[in-house]
Amino acid sequence: MLRKGFATLLEKKFLVTSAQYSKKLSISSPLEPEGPSIKTTVPGPKTKKLLKELSALQQADSVQLFADYDKSIGNYFVDADGNTFLDAFTQISSVPLGYNHPELLTTFDDKHNLRELINRPALGVFPAQNWPDRLKNVLMSVAPNGVNGIATMMCGSCSNENAYKTVMMWYRNKQRGGNVDFTPEELATCMLNQQPGSPNLSILSFKGGFHGRTFGALSTTRSKPIHKLDCPAFDWPVAPFPRYKYPLDQHVSENQQEDAKCLEQVADVIEKYNKNGNPVAGVIVEPIQSEGGDHEASPEFFQKLQKICQSKGVALIIDEVQTGCGPTGKMWCYEHFNLPCPPDVVTFSKKMLTGGFYFNTEFRPPQAYRVFNTWMGDPGKLILLERVLKVIKSQNLLNVVNETGKTLKDGLLELEKEFPHLINSVRGRGTFLSFNAPTTDCRDKINADLKKNGILSGTCGEIAIRLRPALIFQPKHAGIYLDILRKTLKNVN
Structure with missing residues (x-):
């Protein structure tokens, strides 16, 4: 129902046909969840235990979460506690096709490729x-x-x-x-x-x-x-x-x-x-x-x-x-x-x-x-x-980036009007977007609350929150992100 409802919303607001929307669904994994799912506090008990173990070995204060990369899929990051996040930060802008993309999972099944890897x-x-x-x-x-x-x-x-x-x-x-x-x-x-x-x-x-x-x-x-x-x-x-x-x-x-x-x-x-x-x-x-x-x-x-x-x-x-x-x-x-x-x-x-x-x-x-x-x-x-x-090339992902980026940027500009005391200066190209908060403390609270609500995003500079999703991030993911950001902003004190 969520997927169908959002498709209808896209048709009305952004003139995307149902056929185009269905085509877009094939870009990310069909195994993706419908949305984020938070089961524990963030960070959860398993993550805290792992952080304590890691800190005994190296400086680990920068670690936010431990991942379960077997369960992470597409645009979704699953942590050690089983929490599922929509990932709009993707390892500091480093994951082009999301997690466990089927085209990449089979890469080293080829013996020649495997030999190049190990030698x-x-x-x-x-x-x-x-x-x-x-x-x-x-x-x-x-x-x-x-x-x-x-x-x-x-x-x-x-x-x-x-x-x-x-x-x-x-x-x-x-x-x-x-x-x-x-x-x-x-x-x-x-x-x-x-x-x-x-x-x-x-x-x-x-x-x-x-x-x-x-x-x-x-x-x-x-x-x-x-x-x-x-x-x-x-x-x-x-x-x-x-x-x-x-x-x-x-x-x-x-x-x-x-x-x-x-x-x-x-x-x-x-x-x-x-x-x-x-x-x-x-x-x-x-x-x-x-x-x-x-x-x-x-x-x-x-x-x-x-x-x-x-x-x-x-x-x-x-x-x-x-x-x-x-x-x-x-x-x-x-x-x-x-x-x-x-x-x-x-x-x-x-x-x-x-x-x-x-x-x-x-x-x-x-x-x-x-x-x-x-x-x-x-x-x-x-x-x-x-x-x-x-x-x-085959999935025209640069076009997807531009379409999704428009959805994201238009949505952020609307939220800027709704919450001018909390966000401003929406900017960027494609899905490489960001916005400012009025202070560092406010920015950090918004970013932390987004995580608690199931969104991974990043900060930069003194007051900015940045978006760095994978190239397979689609308008439906943009809709989920914008809905959760709105919910988050409504509850910022």
């Missing part, structure tokens, strides 16, 4: 004979237009780390006039962490940006102090990222001025660091600042940022670790910006299942072992990603 090679030295085809047919099949190189890595942080190295090597290669030979002085001084072998070079990042927790990436992460405290950092520049007023259509002039102010400071900071002997080799930016608060910027901002980078001889790195692989309704979020040419480097991980970065071949270091580690990714992840990309 994990050092890809930079002993790749399998099919590795060139894997790269070409999987990763390059969804490469940003106009980009022709790929480096595979393990995670988002190491993807950004190695992107920085690649950009700095490219920058120094330009300074040498393309000469690939190093001087004896360079070879000797780099071993002492001194110039000229270890030059002063920097990567510009933005206030509120998050690019990882490893050492180099940490110098560009500007989202929360807890990420950086007690760790030495490079003297690398930071510039302001736009902070818009909402609704966007009512604050066009103010937001254009915000763009101009931020871009002016980007150009000024690059000049300052160049003059101070710590030149900027690259600029890294998220299409939507995720961890830092889901701050977005206009296509015009990104177009002008790219122009500044080109005029200064600086590489533009787009960090698509969280936004890549479809959640904004396009394969890559930067595609919304209509850039006149592709970014110099695009990093990825999370929903792509493996890490890495795309680049043009002019950025490839001419010597071996310069961008290298033992594994350089995992062929098993590409085997899974190949199936994920097949499902995205």
Whole structure:
């Protein structure tokens, strides 16, 4: 009855036919429950016991719930206590097709795939004979237009780390006039962490940006102090990222001025660091600042940022670790910006299942072992990603993301009108959405109460709640989310 009733509601409000709705049902598992089911307190007694056991072994204060991954299915996460949650956060935006997707469950039934999984090679030295085809047919099949190189890595942080190295090597290669030979002085001084072998070079990042927790990436992460405290950092520049007023259509002039102010400071900071002997080799930016608060910027901002980078001889790195692989309704979020040419480097991980970065071949270091580690990714992840990309294409999941995103965003805007004292600044693209609460305490209460009511969502920045559902999240799931959010807001004191 719930499913049929919601289908009728969709037909009336969003002009979706019953046939279209039935087709959408096949996208997620038919074994999915009708909705969330909470049987215990959250967290429940089993979860508390497991947390105590884990805390005796490692720092576990970040753990929210323990999962039963045998029972989790589609868009639903089942915890150790048997509670079933509609998951709108999906392992921090990392699960493209939900839990236990049938196309992925059979992946390693194939003996060849299984052997690739267990004989994990050092890809930079002993790749399998099919590795060139894997790269070409999987990763390059969804490469940003106009980009022709790929480096595979393990995670988002190491993807950004190695992107920085690649950009700095490219920058120094330009300074040498393309000469690939190093001087004896360079070879000797780099071993002492001194110039000229270890030059002063920097990567510009933005206030509120998050690019990882490893050492180099940490110098560009500007989202929360807890990420950086007690760790030495490079003297690398930071510039302001736009902070818009909402609704966007009512604050066009103010937001254009915000763009101009931020871009002016980007150009000024690059000049300052160049003059101070710590030149900027690259600029890294998220299409939507995720961890830092889901701050977005206009296509015009990104177009002008790219122009500044080109005029200064600086590489533009787009960090698509969280936004890549479809959640904004396009394969890559930067595609919304209509850039006149592709970014110099695009990093990825999370929903792509493996890490890495795309680049043009002019950025490839001419010597071996310069961008290298033992594994350089995992062929098993590409085997899974190949199936994920097949499902995205065969089930038109980018269209599903856009349709569901409209349902979600329209519903959030209605709730914003109903509860203006509790939520504001609804924003985002596709299902990559968020809204603000008036204070951190209020935000945290809403998020905690959502969990108690059967919804897993995430927070970011100081006052934002973010949505990061799987690509198979449909309008019916959006309806459940919105109903429970409304119930939650009605009971916030």
